[in-house]
Amino acid sequence: MNENILVIEYRDEVVEKIIDILKERHYNPIPTKSRSKGIEIANESSIDLIILDADIGDSQGLQLLETFKTEENTKGIPVILLSTPYRKMEFIEEAIGLGIDDLIFTPFDEMEFIASVNGALKLKKLFVENNKLIKQNNDIEEELNNLKDVSEEHYKSFKEAQKKYDDILNYDLETGLDNKKEFYKQFKKFVFESVRHEDTIILSCFCIDGLENIINEFGIMAAEEIILQFTKVLKDASREEDLIARFGNNEFIVAFKRMDIRLYDEKVEEIKNLVRKNELDYNGMLIKYTMSAGISYTAYRKTYHFENNVEKEVAPSLLALHNAKRRGFASVYIHPTIIRK
Structure with a gap:
């Protein structure tokens, strides 16, 4: 990680606790008790996050917050404000109005604190990338x-x-996969080619089970690592001629070209096995996950008339995924359009 985090706090015991937590997770804390020194460091150093005590300099924390949020050199740096839980609502509303990125009441829980830090740094990263x-x-x-x-x-x-x-x-910036728009464009060509050669297509929609729970417990950065792991699983389990896309935050689709209807069970089991082998070592904690899938099958024969409605062709697999998620984690639902042979 090694992000530079400016800590402006006058209480020695709080500073020591924050420094220990940040260093343990490989951040680079830069502490100071001085209001003016904090401004100097923020302007002259490469700072990724500011943790600011509301009571610094005789309770001038909000004035310092306003300075950081209005100065050209510092307005893009996220600020987490430390405060006691006894502040009046007017104080909190003023802090929000000045553009605070998060508010932590002391004494704080270590996991909540690091989750707030991770979230603020993620926002900074998204701000820069945007x-x-x-x-x-x-x-x-x-x-x-x-x-x-x-x-x-x-x-x-x-x-x-x-x-x-x-x-x-x-394309999807996070995974490098095609987005929904590009998938529909390529799938339309896919369909016409399949009609011409009388091929079949197995459409498989996938989601990562409990992704929201993972975000709530471990943070969005852990969830993103899992998304990238799952993206690799789909790439490893597909062939060059197959189409892979990310439809939404937690919705992936693969169009398996020329796949025999009797083989989709084996393909889904292969993907499940690859997922089972995955585990994310995140800050000393092992995170495992499962996936659910919805499957539909389209037979393009001489008697089939394609209506030029790509969304309609994809809809059964999305509906199957919805039904799979209703059945619980690690579920697979086969749309009734599939006829077993």
């Missing part, structure tokens, strides 16, 4: 606008820049 994407998007749009007016000899460069722009819109 700004990068916005800048990248603006740069590419500017490049496209400039290239539209160039001569024919530069047309190839224009098309390459356009492809970069399209890529940003067509």
